[in-house]
Amino acid sequence: MTAVSEETPNGKKSGIQDHGAWIQGLITDFVDRSPENTLQNAAHDKAFDSPLVGFSNGGDPLYEAYKTAVGPFHWTPSEIFRLAFPGSDAKPEDLTVIAWILPQTKATKSDNRKERLYPSERWARARIFGEQVNVKLRELVVSELLERGFEAVAPMLFPQWKRKDSDRYVFASTWSERHAAYASGLGTFGLCDGLITPKGKAVRVGSVVARINIPPTSRPYEDHHAYCLFYTKGTCGQCIDRCPVGAVTEAGHEKKKCLAHIRPGTVGYVKSHFGFDGYGCGLCQTAVPCESKIPTIEDVT
């Protein structure tokens, strides 16, 4: 990774030679070593395995394209940054989107592979307590950046972040972390809408927008479905069979059907079987060729 200037936007020295390596280390260290990375179960299992981290520039034209594709409400990095720092003179290209992938653990995936209708306990814990880990990680990245003199915001934690109706996607939001990860070279979308990454599709995603100069991660794809065998080879479709409510078909992912199954559908099951308030599913993310890797044709022949 290229070393960049130590200087922060306010003219102070950050004391860091390579901002990308520093951020990567910060995120990896938290996931690999922090006791806060926990499923909060009796076994004290980790919520997530080692992360992937990617970067994209705030002036990347993809972010304008998302505004057209998803809806005009979808923030560009510059728009969310200006909401958070109204007096800032930062230009879009002064910003970096930091995105990360939190892979589910082997144990969580193994448990969920066996399920046919409702999530396993570990999966449901990863959905609730794992997402709490992700919130802490977003907060940590923002606070470390601010402490070093780099303005930063986690769009998902910003009070004005909202879910929205979208003509094209039925439900969408003012900031999609999966789209930030796609722009940051971390993966492409599958038939069931999940992001297929080099660590597979059984993942959660996080992101932060910061006024910091980090070279973008290369995107080893041009098409947003490049890693899905259904779109590239006309085969697989195993996520169709995994969905217990028919929310994945050859036409794609029916979000309304999916969400109805997850919430309220799985809420009572999680409470009565596992004893906490939660929900989840992820059956289409497990026991499929793209669960833990970018799938190849050999995986389905």
Ligand code: SF4
């Ligand atoms: S299971 Fe197959 S069809 Fe579904 S997203 Fe993965 S690669 Fe694509």
Ligand code: SF4
């Ligand atoms: S999350 Fe569950 S309900 Fe939604 S598409 Fe995947 S398998 Fe179907």
